[in-house]
Structures are given as structure tokens and as C-alpha cells.
Amino acid sequence: MESGAIQPTLDIDAVRADFPILNRPLPNGKRLVYLDSGASAQKPRQVLDAVLGCYETYYSNVHRGKSTLGLKVSESLEAVREKVRAFLNASSSDEILFTSGSTLALNVVALSWGRANVKAGDEIVVTPMEHHANLVPWQLLAKEIGARIRMLPMTDDGRLDLSRMDEAITSRTKLVAVTQLSNVLGTINPIKELADAAHAVGAVIVVDAAQSIPHLPTDVQELDVDFLVFSGHKLYAPTGIGVLYGRREFLEAMPPAFGGGNMIERVHDDHFTPAPLPAKFEAGTPPIAEAIGLGAAIDYVADIGLGRIAAHEHALTVYAHEQLKSLPGLVIYGPSPARKGGIISFTVQGAAAEDLNFLLDRNGIAVRHGHHCTMPLHERLGVPATIRASFGVYNTKADVDALVEGLLAARKRLRLT
Numbered sequence: 070m071e072s073g074a075i076q077p078t079l080d081i082d083a084v085r086a087d088f089p090i091l092n093r094p095l096p097n098g099k100r101l102v103y104l105d106s107g108a109s110a111q112k113p114r115q116v117l118d119a120v121l122g123c124y125e126t127y128y129s130n131v132h133r134g135k136s137t138l139g140l141k142v143s144e145s146l147e148a149v150r151e152k153v154r155a156f157l158n159a160s161s162s163d164e165i166l167f168t169s170g171s172t173l174a175l176n177v178v179a180l181s182w183g184r185a186n187v188k189a190g191d192e193i194v195v196t197p198m199e200h201h202a203n204l205v206p207w208q209l210l211a212k213e214i215g216a217r218i219r220m221l222p223m224t225d226d227g228r229l230d231l232s233r234m235d236e237a238i239t240s241r242t243k244l245v246a247v248t249q250l251s252n253v254l255g256t257i258n259p260i261k262e263l264a265d266a267a268h269a270v271g272a273v274i275v276v277d278a279a280q281s282i283p284h285l286p287t288d289v290q291e292l293d294v295d296f297l298v299f300s301g302h303k304l305y306a307p308t309g310i311g312v313l314y315g316r317r318e319f320l321e322a323m324p325p326a327f328g329g330g331n332m333i334e335r336v337h338d339d340h341f342t343p344a345p346l347p348a349k350f351e352a353g354t355p356p357i358a359e360a361i362g363l364g365a366a367i368d369y370v371a372d373i374g375l376g377r378i379a380a381h382e383h384a385l386t387v388y389a390h391e392q393l394k395s396l397p398g399l400v401i402y403g404p405s406p407a408r409k410g411g412i413i414s415f416t417v418q419g420a421a422a423e424d425l426n427f428l429l430d431r432n433g434i435a436v437r438h439g440h441h442c443t444m445p446l447h448e449r450l451g452v453p454a455t456i457r458a459s460f461g462v463y464n465t466k467a468d469v470d471a472l473v474e475g476l477l478a479a480r481k482r483l484r485l486t
């Protein structure tokens with residue numbers, strides 16, 4: 070990935086001091102080497118303080134009545150919505166819907182926009198590198214409606230083959246659903262080109278930004294996307310809060326996905342009128358303190374600067390590729406570091422991913438093993454499971470060195486020659 074303009078490198082000691090969990094030993098006394106931010110990022114003190122501060126000083130339910138606390142907490146929640154709007158450069162905060170995470174947000178698009186717009190015989194285009202969260206909701210929709218799933222072709226090194234894009238995106242395409250950054254290969258996909266291709270045939274584009282949001286500056290207007298989702302917990306915020314961005318004209322026309330409190334204007338015995346945006350898509354009590362934490366997390370990454378975070382993680386990715394490639398039998402999946410974010414998935418010949426994971430974990434090295442919710446991708450890679458190391462703002466070269474040493478020790482333990 071391009072690191073953009075030259076900027077002062079980040080103060081890694083100061084960053085690491087912000088994350089309490091990184092500064093205490095594990096129960097077995099080892100230093101935590103956290104290389105699993107792709108699954109979920111650790112939380113800085115600033116986010117923890119914001120969540121606790123909400124509960125300790127102004128917690129109440131939101132949008133209910135006009136009590137002092139109710140007003141304060143509702144204002145705080147809406148301020149986070151505005152912060153997310155600015156973070157994504159959406160044109161209105163009405164286009165920012167709070168959900169519990171990327172998975173729910175994608176299901177909302179499928180249940181609401183999908184059911185209203187996709188017809189029998191239409192095609193939904195996905196990519197072979199989609200997380201199940203950006204695949205199964207479309208499969209459910211396709212089955213219900215009688216639509217078809219099509220795959221964009223992918224190159225051997227794990228990039229979308231844009232030269233063959235029009236094999237998949239055709240006049241039958243209704244929707245293109247694509248990840249901005251693969252959670253296994255690390256591939257950064259060309260979202261603007263895909264949006265242009267989708268729009269050229271009258272289709273809409275849904276972007277899964279779950280992995281890209283902590284690493285790439287995201288401008289929904291520049292990318293010209295119709296829907297985009299992300300999860301707070303991968304952006305140093307709490308679990309349980311996520312975002313669905315939707316273009317206003319779509320959200321206005323879509324029926325609510327879920328019914329309940331807050332999403333209505335009026336309810337009668339046998340029908341209701343929905344509330345205006347964004348409440349129309351926010352049935353029930355939202356994750357209030359979690360959203361406050363998301364606001365603090367956005368401030369946190371904005372203060373450091375996403376460009377600086379991206380440059381730091383890119384340097385680590387280059388270094389890790391160099392170091393890991395020297396290990397015998399180690400195969401890295403996906404493109405070269407120039408074309409990817411801070412995710413490295415690999416196998417080691419003769420060693421089960423599960424065994425490696427176990428042996429690394431005993432040394433304090435947290436990675437992830439398995440199919441990472443991408444079974445179709447692993448089928449294409451021809452392996453049942455990979456080990457994934459994924460970087461966050463707090464990782465260092467020493468973490469990469471610990472991974473390499475851990476793998477060497479695991480090789481010995483497994484008696485690999």
C-alpha cells in the first residue's frame with residue numbers, strides 16, 4: 070500500500086503505553102505479542118475511560134424523554150454519529166446508522182434493500198475472498214428470491230482480475246458486494262473501479278470495510294459507494310457497535326429491516342409509519358456506551374493520523390514478509406506487501422495450523438488459525454486452514470521477531486527438519 074506523504078513516524082512507546090493489556094504479563098508470565106487485531110483490536114485507555122465515564126457520570130437511555138441525563142446521553146450519541154459521518158466523509162449524519170457490527174449491517178442491506186430490489190433471475194456479484202458475513206446474507210437472499218450468486222475472477226496471487234470484470238458484472242447484476250481489504254490475503258481491492266463498473270450496469274455496490282477501516286482513510290463520496298459497513302471492535306472501540314453507511318436516496322426508499330421502539334413515528338392497531346432517518350433503521354435501545362467508545366476510538370486514530378498508522382503497519386508488513394519468507398516450508402498467501410494491508414496468512418509445510426497456533430500461544434504470541442470465516446477462499450487456496458498474523462497500531466518489529474522465533478521453536482518441537 071502507498072504510504073502517502075512523508076510524515077513523522079508514530080511514537081510507538083507512547084501508543085503502547087495507551088493499551089493497558091499490552092503492559093501486563095499474561096497468566097503464564099509471558100509478554101503478550103498481540104498479532105490478532107484482524108479478529109479484534111485491543112482498546113486504548115482513552116476508549117476505556119470514555120465508556121466508563123459514560124456509565125459513571127451520564128448514563129441513561131437515549132431518545133426517551135427530556136431528563137437531564139437523557140438529553141446529555143442522547144446528545145453524546147448524536148455527536149458520535151456526526152463524528153462517524155466526518156470520518157467517512159458522508160454527506161449527512163442521517164446516512165450513518167448504528168448497528169451491532171458489520172455482520173448485522175450487511176444483513177440489514179440484504180433484508181431491506183435486497184428483498185425490495187432483487188428479483189428472480191437477477192445476479193449478485195461477490196468475490197472469492199469474502200468473509201462469510203458478506204456472502205451468506207446474499208446466499209440467503211438469493212435462495213429466497215431465486216437470484217444467482219456470481220464470483221468475480223481472482224488472480225493466483227489473490228487479487229481481483231479486473232481485466233475479466235465484465236464476465237461477472239453484466240446487465241443481470243443487481244448488486245456487487247465486495248470487501249475493501251481481505252481478512253486473509255490482505256488484498257486491498259479497487260473499490261472505485263468496482264463502484265464504477267457496478268453503476269455502469271445499474272447495479273449498487275456494498276462495501277465490507279470491516280478490515281480496511283482501521284488502516285485506510287475511507288471517503289464514501291470519493292469511492293462513490295452505495296453502502297459501506299464496519300465494526301467498531303476492529304477500530305479499537307468496544308464490541309457491539311458497528312456502522313451501516315447508506316446513500317440517503319436508498320435509505321429513504323428502503324423499508325425498515327426490524328420493528329420495535331424508536332424506529333416508528335406512529336403506531337396504530339394494524340400498521341405503523343416509520344420514523345425519519347436514521348431512527349427508521351435503529352429499532353430498540355442502541356449500544357449506548359459502546360457508541361460513546363466508538364467516538365473515542367475515532368478521536369484516537371484521528372489524533373495519531375490514519376496515514377501515519379498505515380505507514381507504520383506497511384513498514385511492519387514489509388519487514389514481516391522478509392523475515393517469514395526465510396523460514397523453511399513457509400508459504401504466504403496473497404499479494405506482495407505493496408498491494409496489501411497488514412495481514413499475513415501462511416502455512417508451514419508439515420505442520421497443522423492448529424498445532425502451530427497452540428505452540429505460539431504458549432509463548433504469548435496471539436495469532437489466529439483456521440479458515441477465518443472464508444471457506445470458499447480456503448478451498449481455492451487448497452488448504453483447510455492458515456495461520457494469520459494481523460497488525461494494529463501498537464505492533465513493533467520486536468513482535469514480528471517474536472513470531473519468527475516462536476515459529477522456529479515450534480518447528481523444533483514438531484521435529485520438522
Ligand code: PMP
Pocket residue numbers: 107108170171172173200202203248250251252277279280300302442
Ligand atoms: N467482514 C470481514 C472482512 C471481517 O474480517 C469480519 C470480522 N472477522 C466481518 C466482516 C464480520 O465482522 P463482525 O463479526 O464484527 O460483524
